[in-house]
């Protein structure tokens with residue numbers, strides 16, 4: 001059997017897209033709490049001041065805060081071995097700058113972890129998943145200021161100590177390479193200082209790009225410090241990085257297309273992993289910074305910190321692939337952050353993301369060949385507009401097909417020799433989309449009654465994929481039919 005014993009099957013979520021209760025029990029606002037809903041054709045906008053007359057999807061999300069027992073019971077029923085969730089930073093430190101944590105926030109996650117334990121589910125905790133406290137964004141223009149490093153380290157240390165015996169697996173930052181691309185400015189780096197309103201699509205000056213790479217550098221330093229402290233607090237901790245897995249192919253065998261693809265993979269995909277696994281900046285970054293007139297502001301001692309805080313495992317999200325070409329006339333593929341050209345050999349989802357299971361096998365091999373450390377797929381899934389059938393149920397066979405093909409690709413990668421720890425499907429319970437803010441873009445095994453405008457009673461229902469994944473978990477991936 002391909003999947004090793006103890007393989008971590010499960011699902012993944014993020015607090016700002018899932019929990020709601022945005023100002024309950026002492027929680028402060030976070031960056032996503034300031035971002036409005038949108039669609040692919042009308043991108044999300046954000047407000048400096050929260051407008052009471054505007055609908056913000058994160059404020060209620062799907063209210064995991066009050067449904068956690070029911071949701072985790074459903075994960076138990078499916079036989080999850082692992083549940084990936086993020087801690088909402090501003091639930092613990094409401095502005096990010098307090099000296100002491102908010103006890104009510106800490107208590108919530110104790111309740112969540114206790115519920116997981118009931119069903120033998122191992123939590124995998126993302127310390128920061130696109131949810132910087134608004135206070136830090138406002139005061140420091142997000143991660144551009146080094147002061148945020150200390151705030152993060154205080155927050156991470158609090159979590160490590162508090163949940164020392166409840167959590168073993170940690171991720172320091174979600175999709176840290178979002179910050180290596182300009183689309184990561186708001187969500188990933190909290191840079192609301194000088195920007196205009198749209199969440200994506202800003203054209204940067206070299207100074208603005210320098211600020212962004214400085215902000216990213218500060219995240220590297222924060223992550224490395226956290227890894228070191230975490231291991232001191234509990235040497236059993238496994239602390240990983242998390243990358244938005246971007247598989248790019250050359251559109252043609254033209255060597256110029258191949259070179260363009262290599263450049264995109266280097267700075268868009270590999271850069272952050274190279275720093276966090278190897279403990280230093282890769283050689284190619286120098287030329288990229290030079291060509292783009294980017295200056296990263298660092299401090300003496302940073303190099304040492306990066307060296308001492310390398311991660312234990314490499315985790316990533318994988319949804320799609322795209323192509324690169326030097327021919328400007330080719331059409332761009334749609335994707336939230338993974339923009340590139342469409343591939344004539346692939347079909348796309350309703351949201352234009354190109355479905356490519358073989359790309360997952362290739363990616364797993366590439367990453368393992370590069371680093372030879374354990375890997376984990378911590379996001380993968382199909383965002384679709386699920387429609388209730390005449391019999392009143394959700395027959396999401398398209399989702400089952402998508403997941404089956406990707407699980408088969410992982411199986412092949414394991415046969416190839418890749419060391420894979422687990423697989424957490426994204427959005428196991430329907431939740432708010434990160435890129436568009438829609439509810440309509442559903443990923444779940446579990447349906448939640450709520451629409452894009454916030455209507456619905458939030459009740460949960462099992463889709464067909466729920467019963468299918470239950471079988472996958474129970475047979476450790478042997479039965480995929």
Ligand code: BGP
Pocket residue numbers: 014017174175244317336379383426432433434435436441
């Ligand atoms: C990743 C994020 C998640 C999640 C997922 C799906 O980039 O880590 O937070 O949302 O993408 O994307 P979307 O919600 O835009 O469909």
